[in-house]
Amino acid sequence: MAFARLSAVIAFAFATVQVAKGSLIKRITCPSGQVTANKACCALFPIVDRIQKDLFDGGECGEEAHSALRLAFHDAIGFSINGTGGGADGSILAFNKTENAFRKIDDITDRQFPVFLETGLSAGDFVHLAAAVGTGNCPGAPRLRFFFGRPPPKAAAPDLTVPEPTDSVTAILSRFADAGFAPHEAVALLSSHTIAAADEVDPTIPGTPFDSDSQVFLEVLLKGKLFPGNGSQPGEVLSPLAGEMRLQSDFVISQDSRTACLWQNMINNQTRMTRQFKRAMHKMQLLGQGTLTDCSDVIPVPKPFAGPIKYPASFSQADVQQACVQSAFPSLATVAGPAPTVAPV
Structure with a gap:
């Protein structure tokens, strides 16, 4: 009986804490019907709908979604902790020429x-909202976080x-360090290659994926057999799968x-990969920025892997x-059937 009474007291106390916690979080119902933690974010819901319709074909994870994430990275990495570059300011779009x-x-x-x-x-705001939505x-x-309220960019980012x-690898890690990122964050950001594709390394095969299905960290380590397009190009090494490109930079980092x-x-x-990627992208989209409003709840929730x-x-x-x-390789099963050909995005 004493144990039962103690359990009841603990349950009551836990419920009270939960209610107290909930009471601290004010939720706003926007005119559009969506709910957010900050009234300023209400303006973003119809914009998200427009981006989904006009840029992502109604909400697809296609070439435009991959490109949006790539653009956000190219925009934000134009930054140095030594004081150059505006970081995640959208200069890549505003000064696109x-x-x-x-x-x-x-x-x-x-x-x-x-x-x-x-x-x-x-x-x-547009570049980094589009990346998070895509x-x-x-x-x-x-589900990437999004912070709202960036001023217009002042100048184009520097080259290189x-x-x-x-x-x-030394050059890559040095560039990331100059932007404020440690090696583990640099590797985490390469998780983006699970939804990315190559357009420029071999222009004859635009939209060539870097992996078959969200497993770039495995497939980069597999023995290469072929080049997916017009022979060997600068920046690629032999790929294990037909239709897939393996970047030289990914391979040397893996080794x-x-x-x-x-x-x-x-x-x-998957938990480690998504958690670390989310943290690194959160840090990246704040590079060079001042006080912003957290509007992460306007971002769609991805379907599970x-x-x-x-x-x-x-x-x-x-x-x-x-x-x-230093550690054993994970034990993995093999998909049945013949070796696949990876389709372009």
């Missing part, structure tokens, strides 16, 4: 610019701030002693080029 001269993403800015003009947002359309992705596929275990630890650990990670058909642990010697 200047930045496209050295970033070669005019196909993305050309698609986004008319939609951006429709929204009335600052360029920085990522939210992709199953298995984290985006790491290239041909760069060494380097400074990053190999960080890379391997992402395999078959079907999982688990498996070797593509015809592959096994014998095909792994393991570089992390």
Whole structure:
């Protein structure tokens, strides 16, 4: 009986704390019917609907969603802790003629610019809202946070701030460090390659994915067999699967002693991958910015990842080029059937 009374007291106390916690969070019902924690965010719900309709074909995880995430990274990484670059300010869109001269993403800015003009947002808010919304359309992705209220950008970002596929690991880690990111955060940001594709490394095969199904950290480690397009191009190495591109930069990071275990630890650990990617992207979208309003609740909730990670058909642990010697490689099953061909996005 004493135990029962104690349990009742604990349950009551827990419920009281939950009610107290809930009472501290004020929720606002917007004119559109959606609920948010901040009234200022109400203006974003119809804009999210417009972005989904006009940019993402009604909410698809397609080429435009991949491109939106890429654009946000290219925009924010134009920053240095030493005081240059505006960071996540949308300069890549507002000053697209200047930045496209050295970033070669005019196909993305050309698609986004008319939609951006429709929204009335600052360029920085649009770029990073579109990236979060597009990522939210992709199953298995984290629900990225979004902060609202960036002023218009003042100038284009400097050249040579985006790491290239041909760069060494030292050069890549140095560039990330100059923007304020540690090696584990740099690797976490490469989780974006699970929903990304290559357009420029081999222009003959635009939209070539970097993995088959949210398992870039596994497939980059598999022995390469072929090039997906017009032979070897600068910035790519042999890919294990037909229709898939393996970036040279991804492969060397997976093999380097400074990053190999960080890379391997992402395999078959969706929780780790999404958590670390979400944190790193949150940090990235605040680079160079002042006080902003948290409007994360306007971002769509992604569908869960079907999982688990498996070797593509015809592959096994014998095909792994393991570089992390500190920990065992995860035990994975293999998909049945013949080796797949990865479809373009």
